[in-house]
Amino acid sequence: MDFNLSEERRMLRDMLQRLLSERYSHDARRKLLASGAAYDTEILSELADLGILGAMFSEADNGFGGTGFDIAVVFEELGRSGVIEPVLAVAVLGGALIAQLGTDTQRHLIDQIISGQTVIALAHSEPGARYDIGDVSSLAVAEGDDIVINGAKTHVINGAQADHLIVSARMDTEIVLFLVSKDTRGLSIVNHANVDGTSGARLQMTDLRVSKAQQLGGHGTAITALNATMARAILAVSAEALGAMEAAKDLTVTYLKERRQFGMPIGKFQVLQHRMADVLIEIEQARSAVINLAGHLDAEPKLRDLHVSATKNLIGRVGALVAEEAIQLHGGIGMTDEYALSHFARRLTMIDHMFGDVDYHIERFIQLSSA
Amino acid sequence: MDLGYTTEQDAFRTMVRAFLSEKLPASIAEKTRLGKRLSKADMETWHSILNEKGWLAPNWPKAYGGAEWDVVQRQIFEEEACFAHAPRVVPFGLTMLAPVLMKYGTEAQRQKFLPRILTGEDWWCQGYSEPGAGSDLAALKTRAVLDGDHYVVNGQKTWTTLGQHANWIFCLVRTNTEVKKQEGISFLLIDMKTPGVVVRPITLIDGDAEVNEVFFDNVRVPVENLVGEQDKGWTYAKYLLTHERTNIAGVGFSDAALRTLKHVAANTIAGGKPLSRNPHFAARVAQAEIDLMAMRTTNLRVVSAAAKGQAPGAESSMLKIKGTLLRQELTALLRRAAGPDAMPYLPDYLEGGDNADSMGPEHAPAAAPGYFNMRKLSIFGGSNEIQRTIISKAILDL
Numbered sequence: 104m105d106f107n108l109s110e111e112r113r114m115l116r117d118m119l120q121r122l123l124s125e126r127y128s129h130d131a132r133r134k135l136l137a138s139g140a141a142y143d144t145e146i147l148s149e150l151a152d153l154g155i156l157g158a159m160f161s162e163a164d165n166g167f168g169g170t171g172f173d174i175a176v177v178f179e180e181l182g183r184s185g186v187i188e189p190v191l192a193v194a195v196l197g198g199a200l201i202a203q204l205g206t207d208t209q210r211h212l213i214d215q216i217i218s219g220q221t222v223i224a225l226a227h228s229e230p231g232a233r234y235d236i237g238d239v240s241s242l243a244v245a246e247g248d249d250i251v252i253n254g255a256k257t258h259v260i261n262g263a264q265a266d267h268l269i270v271s272a273r274m275d276t277e278i279v280l281f282l283v284s285k286d287t288r289g290l291s292i293v294n295h296a297n298v299d300g301t302s303g304a305r306l307q308m309t310d311l312r313v314s315k316a317q318q319l320g321g322h323g324t325a326i327t328a329l330n331a332t333m334a335r336a337i338l339a340v341s342a343e344a345l346g347a348m349e350a351a352k353d354l355t356v357t358y359l360k361e362r363r364q365f366g367m368p369i370g371k372f373q374v375l376q377h378r379m380a381d382v383l384i385e386i387e388q389a390r391s392a393v394i395n396l397a398g399h400l401d402a403e404p405k406l407r408d409l410h411v412s413a414t415k416n417l418i419g420r421v422g423a424l425v426a427e428e429a430i431q432l433h434g435g436i437g438m439t440d441e442y443a444l445s446h447f448a449r450r451l452t453m454i455d456h457m458f459g460d461v462d463y464h465i466e467r468f469i470q471l472s473s474a
Numbered sequence: 475m476d477l478g479y480t481t482e483q484d485a486f487r488t489m490v491r492a493f494l495s496e497k498l499p500a501s502i503a504e505k506t507r508l509g510k511r512l513s514k515a516d517m518e519t520w521h522s523i524l525n526e527k528g529w530l531a532p533n534w535p536k537a538y539g540g541a542e543w544d545v546v547q548r549q550i551f552e553e554e555a556c557f558a559h560a561p562r563v564v565p566f567g568l569t570m571l572a573p574v575l576m577k578y579g580t581e582a583q584r585q586k587f588l589p590r591i592l593t594g595e596d597w598w599c600q601g602y603s604e605p606g607a608g609s610d611l612a613a614l615k616t617r618a619v620l621d622g623d624h625y626v627v628n629g630q631k632t633w634t635t636l637g638q639h640a641n642w643i644f645c646l647v648r649t650n651t652e653v654k655k656q657e658g659i660s661f662l663l664i665d666m667k668t669p670g671v672v673v674r675p676i677t678l679i680d681g682d683a684e685v686n687e688v689f690f691d692n693v694r695v696p697v698e699n700l701v702g703e704q705d706k707g708w709t710y711a712k713y714l715l716t717h718e719r720t721n722i723a724g725v726g727f728s729d730a731a732l733r734t735l736k737h738v739a740a741n742t743i744a745g746g747k748p749l750s751r752n753p754h755f756a757a758r759v760a761q762a763e764i765d766l767m768a769m770r771t772t773n774l775r776v777v778s779a780a781a782k783g784q785a786p787g788a789e790s791s792m793l794k795i796k797g798t799l800l801r802q803e804l805t806a807l808l809r810r811a812a813g814p815d816a817m818p819y820l821p822d823y824l825e826g827g828d829n830a831d832s833m834g835p836e837h838a839p840a841a842a843p844g845y846f847n848m849r850k851l852s853i854f855g856g857s858n859e860i861q862r863t864i865i866s867k868a869i870l871d872l
């Protein structure tokens with residue numbers, strides 16, 4: 104056993120920390136959000152230049168990482184700085200699917216992803232499907248050499264900023280994936296901001312016509328690949344949540360020392376000290392849960408998914424605790440948009456609404472562990 | 475022991491219900507039901523409907539145009555109003571300032587201000603907190619110095635709820651720096667149109683700006699706007715806080731939130747069945763309901779003890795803590811019920827734009843903002859930590 108990061112990952116983390124501390128201030132981020140932009144394209148390309156996107160892919164896929172611990176190290180730092188650039192959509196969701204399923208031609212996109220030249224999004228969730236990844240009712244029907252798709256997608260992360268989209272649809276009862284470019288006829292995409300500052304989109308497919316060559320993976324491969332991709336995405340957002348928890352904790356501890364009421368720093372009140380101690384304990388638990396999942400990302404699916412659900416459930420519980428306690432211990436200031444804490448609190452809370460919340464994953468954990 | 479209401483109380487409830495169903499504008503009830511933001515006009519409309527009926531000021535004596543209801547009647551009204559999705563009545567003039575003026579104000583102040591609170595001519599806000607004075611309110615620094623027949627006020631208030639709509643602010647100001655901090659505070663009424671008053675909105679975590687900073691730069695306030703005696707403001711401030719804490723349990727709000735939550739859970743399909751049949755979710759909702767059933771009785775026990783002349787003292791701290799935690803839990807559950815549809819931030823929908831799309835179930839867009847907004851409940855009105863200290867000192871004698 105060794106709980107230390109490897110030399111390469113430590114370097115990766117340090118470089119990323121340096122870039123973000125120089126370039127990613129809370130004020131700049133707020134200005135960006137106020138401008139209505141989904142993210143800063145320059146930052147995305149700087150992240151790419153640093154190799155952050157490449158670190159999400161294995162060497163076989165022209166990257167230089169791709170393991171659970173690469174994802175965990177990178178996303179913890181992204182979470183600590185509140186990064187809204189589309190690393191998740193591009194390099195984890197979209198990228199992982201292409202890496203698993205793509206033909207040689209389709210895999211050319213990976214190089215463009217790694218270099219930050221292409222944004223890709225996964226359009227899978229449908230209205231009313233909640234967290235059920237098997238709940239797809241968009242329809243794909245073969246018409247000669249073409250396939251025609253009709254249906255609606257929702258909560259497409261960075262869908263309106265993407266150059267290419269991976270859309271799922273049901274074809275002869277199987278779920279099938281297609282790689283389409285954003286300006287294909289029959290595709291309409293509507294952007295919206297999310298509560299946490301990230302961007303989502305709704306997507307309507309009306310007689311969207313694709314060729315057979317655009318299918319991503321053969322029949323019967325999509326659901327397995329989607330499950331593996333969800334595992335990676337859940338690891339990513341869990342590590343991101345961990346970073347946000349650490350940031351929220353640091354802000355709160357600093358504030359407890361600085362804020363004075365009744366003639367002393369409020370951090371001198373024992374009741375607040377104990378609350379912070381509990382927060383610290385729970386964050387350490389969250390860190391262990393992230394490590395558990397990172398270490399089992401490439402395990403056989405059943406064991407992997409047990410860890411996926413265990414980690415996502417724990418992260419959801421601890422995320423709510425940290426967000427709520429950090430706000431409460433700050434008092435009014437913790438509720439202001441101007442102060443960074445409220446942004447971390449929003450992201451932490453919204454991560455519970457992505458890829459299954461605490462209730463969804465406890466139920467899934469019970470099923471997996473009793474089977 | 476008798477858990478029932480009297481015949482008169484039942485009749486009162488029936489009358490309230492009939493009034494609400496006839497007079498509460500549907501558009502306002504709909505916004506409240508869906509957690510949308512109310513405009514100033516919405517609030518003023520509802521106030522004037524209540525005032526016409528003589529019900530705007532349940533706690534005021536009839537002589538001043540109030541309804542003079544007892545606590546149980548007020549409780550019944552509160553429950554029915556929440557049940558009908560009536561917006562809450564803005565409390566600053568009606569339930570905070572007015573009792574202070576009635577007890578400590580001059581006759582001239584009562585004559586001038588009380589009627590204008592009822593008609594809506596004046597909108598009051600509460601200028602207590604300052605950047606350096608939150609829980610430790612007595613540490614406030616805003617200075618008022620006597621200059622002839624005026625006080626000259628300099629300083630800053632913050633977290634001023636709905637100050638953007640207000641034309642008057644009641645302020646705690648420091649008039650004496652030589653004495654113990656509680657003994658140098660005065661209670662001043664300030665016209666916000668006076669030169670030198672600047673209001674700046676603060677955007678909160680839910681994206682809305684319901685609170686403000688209020689700055690005072692050499693603001694001249696006539697001495698007749700001093701309430702009671704100079705340097706005695708702390709007494710009046712504390713008296714006001716006891717009124718701020720009536721209805722602190724928010725049972726009516728929790729009732730309405732629970733009803734909404736159950737409706738949403740029954741109509742949300744998760745994993746092939748209604749969310750209300752998901753054992754984990756259903757257990758959380760049931761637990762909240764069980765707590766609420768007990769809290770309704772706790773509340774009535776405390777409140778009816780007060781009705782017989784005993785002021786709810788430290789017991790109201792208990793109601794505040796339990797009541798706010800429950801309301802927060804209910805908003806957390808509603809957020810969770812919304813699933814991924816809680817993610818989009820749709821200000822146009824929240825602002826009441828009729829054509830604004832909700833993208834998902836009608837309750838989803840306000841679920842996360844509502845949850846975040848309700849974090850304030852355990853912070854203001856004396857934070858829950860401060861309330862626990864009160865309980866441990868005043869009840870437990872620790």
Ligand SMILES: Cc1cc2nc3c(=O)[nH]c(=O)nc-3n(C[C@H](O)[C@H](O)[C@H](O)COP(=O)(O)OP(=O)(O)OC[C@H]3O[C@@H](n4cnc5c(N)ncnc54)[C@H](O)[C@@H]3O)c2cc1C
Nearest residue numbers: 431432433434435600602603608609633634635850857859
């Ligand atoms: C949405 C909102 C609306 C508001 N509206 C108004 C308004 O209209 N008018 C107005 O005057 N004020 C208003 N307030 C202010 C409110 O009353 C204060 O926020 C509150 O008094 C807490 O003060 P603070 O925010 O400075 O926190 P602080 O007092 O700095 O407290 C920070 C943390 O320390 C804890 N703490 C402080 N002292 C102790 C202690 N002795 N022991 C243990 N823990 C302690 C607190 O519980 C809290 O967790 C509003 C606040 C909010 C958030």
